Amino acid sequence: MRRTLITVGSLAAAGMLALGLSQSAYAAEGVLIVNGQAFENPAAGCYATDEADAQVDNQTNTDLEVYADSECSAGPVGDIPAGSSGEVAPGGSVRIR
Numbered sequence: 394m395r396r397t398l399i400t401v402g403s404l405a406a407a408g409m410l411a412l413g414l415s416q417s418a419y420a421a422e423g424v425l426i427v428n429g430q431a432f433e434n435p436a437a438g439c440y441a442t443d444e445a446d447a448q449v450d451n452q453t454n455t456d457l458e459v460y461a462d463s464e465c466s467a468g469p470v471g472d473i474p475a476g477s478s479g480e481v482a483p484g485g486s487v488r489i490r
Contacts, residue, residue, distance in 0.1 A: 420489045423453035423475075427487070439465035439488050447481040449473055457487040 420437035427440055428447050435453065441463040442449070451457050451473045459481055460468035465488040473479040473487065481487060 421453035421455035421475075424450075425453055425457070425487075425489070426450040435489055437489050439463075439486050441486040442481045442484070444483050446483055447485065448478065449481055449487055450478045451475060451487075453489070455489055457489060460486045460488060462486065 419434040421435050423434070425432040425435045425440065427449050428443055432440070439460075449457065454475050456475050457473040458465070458469035459471040459473060459479070460466070461470050461482060461484075462468070463484055463486050465486050469488070470485075471479075
């Protein structure tokens with residue numbers, strides 16, 4: 394009986410660990426659109442825009458940080474909230490955390 398309880402307890406613990414550690418590999422759920430290029434369920438990171446003014450549609454569940462440079466290092470200078478749109482100056486970028 395004791396051996397059965399230990400086995401059942403071990404299996405339950407393993408199952409809870411497996412379920413608890415299975416998180417999304419994405420930083421945001423939804424679609425990020427930068428100058429017409431769509432990123433579905435975008436990963437965390439920096440998304441550079443073109444040299445021209447960029448239109449960004451943030452149709453994700455995560456706010457974006459706006460940067461003045463293409464490597465997300467000079468700033469942030471603003472944000473684009475989840476579910477809204479905005480413009481990014483030439484040479485800028487957005488970051489999803």
